[in-house]
Amino acid sequence: MNFGGVIENVMTRDEFPLEKAREILKNETIAVIGYGVQGPGQSQNLRDNGFNVIVGQRAGKTFDKAIADGWQPGETLFSIEEACQKGSIIMCLLSDAAVMSVWPTLKKYLTAGKSLYFSHGFAITWNDRTGVVPPKDIDVIMVAPKGSGTSLRTMFLEGRGLNSSYAVYQDFTGKALEKTLALGIGIGSGYLFETTFQREATSDLTGERGSLMGAIQGLLLAQYEVLRENGHSPSEAFNETVEELTQSLGPLFAKNGMDWMYANCSTTAQRGALDWMGPFHDAIKPVVQKLYASVKCGNEAQISIDSNSKPNYREGLEKELKALRDSEMWQTAVTVRKLRPENN
Numbered sequence: 001m002n003f004g005g006v007i008e009n010v011m012t013r014d015e016f017p018l019e020k021a022r023e024i025l026k027n028e029t030i031a032v033i034g035y036g037v038q039g040p041g042q043s044q045n046l047r048d049n050g051f052n053v054i055v056g057q058r059a060g061k062t063f064d065k066a067i068a069d070g071w072q073p074g075e076t077l078f079s080i081e082e083a084c085q086k087g088s089i090i091m092c093l094l095s096d097a098a099v100m101s102v103w104p105t106l107k108k109y110l111t112a113g114k115s116l117y118f119s120h121g122f123a124i125t126w127n128d129r130t131g132v133v134p135p136k137d138i139d140v141i142m143v144a145p146k147g148s149g150t151s152l153r154t155m156f157l158e159g160r161g162l163n164s165s166y167a168v169y170q171d172f173t174g175k176a177l178e179k180t181l182a183l184g185i186g187i188g189s190g191y192l193f194e195t196t197f198q199r200e201a202t203s204d205l206t207g208e209r210g211s212l213m214g215a216i217q218g219l220l221l222a223q224y225e226v227l228r229e230n231g232h233s234p235s236e237a238f239n240e241t242v243e244e245l246t247q248s249l250g251p252l253f254a255k256n257g258m259d260w261m262y263a264n265c266s267t268t269a270q271r272g273a274l275d276w277m278g279p280f281h282d283a284i285k286p287v288v289q290k291l292y293a294s295v296k297c298g299n300e301a302q303i304s305i306d307s308n309s310k311p312n313y314r315e316g317l318e319k320e321l322k323a324l325r326d327s328e329m330w331q332t333a334v335t336v337r338k339l340r341p342e343n344n
Helices: 018-024 039-048 061-068 080-086 096-108 149-157 176-186 197-209 214-229 234-256 258-263 267-296 299-308 313-325 328-339
Strands: 010-012 030-033 053-056 089-092 115-118 139-145 162-170 189-194
Touching: 018 176, 030 039, 030 080, 039 053, 039 149, 039 176, 053 080, 080 096, 089 096, 089 176, 096 299, 115 176, 139 149, 139 176, 139 189, 139 197, 149 162, 162 176, 162 197, 176 189, 197 214, 197 267, 197 299, 214 234, 214 267, 214 328, 234 258, 234 328, 258 267, 267 299, 299 313, 313 328
Parallel strands: 030 053, 030 089, 089 115, 115 139, 162 189
Antiparallel strands: 010 189, 139 162
16 A cells, blocks of 8 residues: 555455454464453454453452453453463563563463464563563564554444554464454454564654653643743643644544645644744754664663562652643643533
């Protein structure tokens, strides 16, 4: 398929229908290991699409959540060890930190001919740091939804699909690609585009730290602060910085493109946007280049590994998130959300 003049390998639901996916995986037991971020959405979508799925999760609140979602202990819900033993396809949907700690257990059950599935290339790409080196006699594959597990499930229930990338790292059986695509369709992907574990991991970490979360928070806060420092009220600063972007403009340029957005705003906005997009690009690109270099060399992976392995990691994380939550900009957001018409 042509993307702006570049040809990419893409698989759509029309080309790879659900019936074909079911046929390919009809003799497989899919063991979803981990029920945190991606586990609920992927496992429930597979179940609703008619695949043979079980869940492996340690006892605790997350295990109880799985029960609430309809998984039956002893039938479709097991310990991690039992699920790994029963599964022919082991879907490792644990957090990056948890994969490292559980890997010695998982590896014991990766017998010849099984498939090991990831939704992130982190553990394999930086396996010199994570220790996740799979046996040579299994398939190692990936489908990475481009969004949260919650979005994957919500869009599935709405009859839509969340786009995903896919990759084959190791093809022992000769059937790794068809299993990968079948799983991608089974979890509810909109369309699937080809990547590698290394490219997925580097683009994903860059995106999270960049335009998806890190950079967007930095940009929004900078504009909000400048408006506030120049006498604008919290409500005005927030509406001009965040609310209009997320509630009005975002859905429009997501649907029609930024060129359409520019063409359908005031002439004053057009001129200003065209004049200032260059300076913003020139200021930001060096930061993104520095970020990408830090990701590619493994520095960002090591920072994550080191921070997640600290015994007080959760306490420190909550402290940082609380500071973000309690900031004036996001406390203003709480009030603004309450004032939206759908909440009144």
